[in-house]
Amino acid sequence: MQWNEELPDAHNRITPSMFVARSLEEIRFWSRIMKEHSLFLRLGFRCEDTQLINEANQYYYLFEKIEQQSYNLTNQTDPEQMRRFNTEVQIAATNIFAFKRKVLGLILTCQLPGANNFPLLVDHTSREANYFRKRLIELNEGKLKPLADEIIKENVFYLRIMADHAKFIGHLLDPSERKLVDMAREFSNDFDELLFQARDLESMKPQSQTVPLLDQFLDQNRVSVVSLRDFKKTARDLIEECKIKSIIHPLLADHVFREAEHFLEIIDLFEAHLTGKKEFPS
Template identity: 55%
Template sequence: MSNLFVDRSLEEVQFWGCIMKEHALFLRLGFTVDQSKLIQEASHFHTLFESIEERAASFTDNAEREHIVRLNMETYQATSHLWAFKRKVLELILSCKIITNNYPLFVDHASREAAYFMNRLEQLNKGILEPLPDAVINENVFFLRLMSDHAKFISHLLDPSERNLITEAADFSYQLDQLLFQAVDLEAMRPASQTSQVLRRLIEESRLMVQSLHDFKRTIKEMIEECRLRSVIHPLLADHMLREAHRFLDLLDRFEASLTAGPND
């Protein structure tokens, strides 16, 4: 139990800590040169999460539980401050007080991921280590929305001359939205929607769609690396979105395993 707590905590902190670090970088890159205070704040968060990521990597599987509990708590505090910064930036954009090169949806997207990470850290310190069947629908709603956002970002960051890829990205966005709405409907149908058969179908449909999106993202990433794509997509952003799709696929595998191991309906 203790080792599993350490393993899960370090996995979450290293993955999401890196995501938070990259969010800070993307925000910083999106600010204009006259927004020096915001650039400075974003740089601070980039450095902060870089140190958190390095600290998490320094622990071994045999680390003392109390040290990991402390790491989770300190990471939670850092993430809560970053979340507040993201919401402040979003308010500044929506109230037309600043203009940045980041879409409002991207800033909101990044703040949702920060809130998710904070919740996960709380769960870990409470001893909730493995995915629970009760969380399958909520997690699918959360991640399907992220994946749909990614498809929209790709579509709008491609050069207008990339007509076929823009159409493909827009189609992914539409299909993911339909799957998201289906998951939202299931969420409203609880508890009847929580039978293993219904949840397994949701997992399988999500897996098929996200695997296709993952392959599309990988193609976009490779094209950027090989200078074959006309876009304003930062190479790190392409890799960032690919890693999150991979994360969702891993989580779906865990959900499926938890349903298989659980009691029959």
């Protein structure tokens, strides 16, 4: 995500060039994530769940096609063409969101006994699909939230994602990998605490939306995300080299690493926009 143009004006409108660039960045990142979610869900279904497997495969190929199409566009793409593509992708994101919630319902009502998809993992992937579809809707409407609101909102979303990742890693490592399991548990607790703090800051709006508080908020989150990112990179490399015992798919290890990297990019870009600003418009 590269927000390197001017800030939105007082009405939180975005320029046509910003609209196209942001749309492509979101679609390129999240279409790959949706494609991989489809694979992970399919791997967790039972052999007899043929309909669900087929649906997952269809979404895999759909988002693979979307990802490929996005790289055929450039920042010079006509905004109207971009808007139409956003609408097409938003429909796909809405549909995979509904599919994931259907799967979650089947799991929670014990209709998929013996399957290997954690309910929290399915919920996690559905939250990301919902985030993606909402982002495209916001972009097509040509509006952005005020910077202070966006900083808190994005961090609340991503801190929960990072906490989930730590929990998944801890559960998918072999129990005999005691040290790594303990480290994953510590990261889970750390990000749960950061999430609680972020929600407290959110509930104190607008009084909490000062540059010093938000700057400290971002700094604190960055330290923890860097540590988790490095842990994920180490785990990914060890899994790829078959040096640790786990049932973590190598692509899943890389998937969660990329999401941590993405969160760090967002934190850095928010901090860049905070630099030199003394207050936010009401």
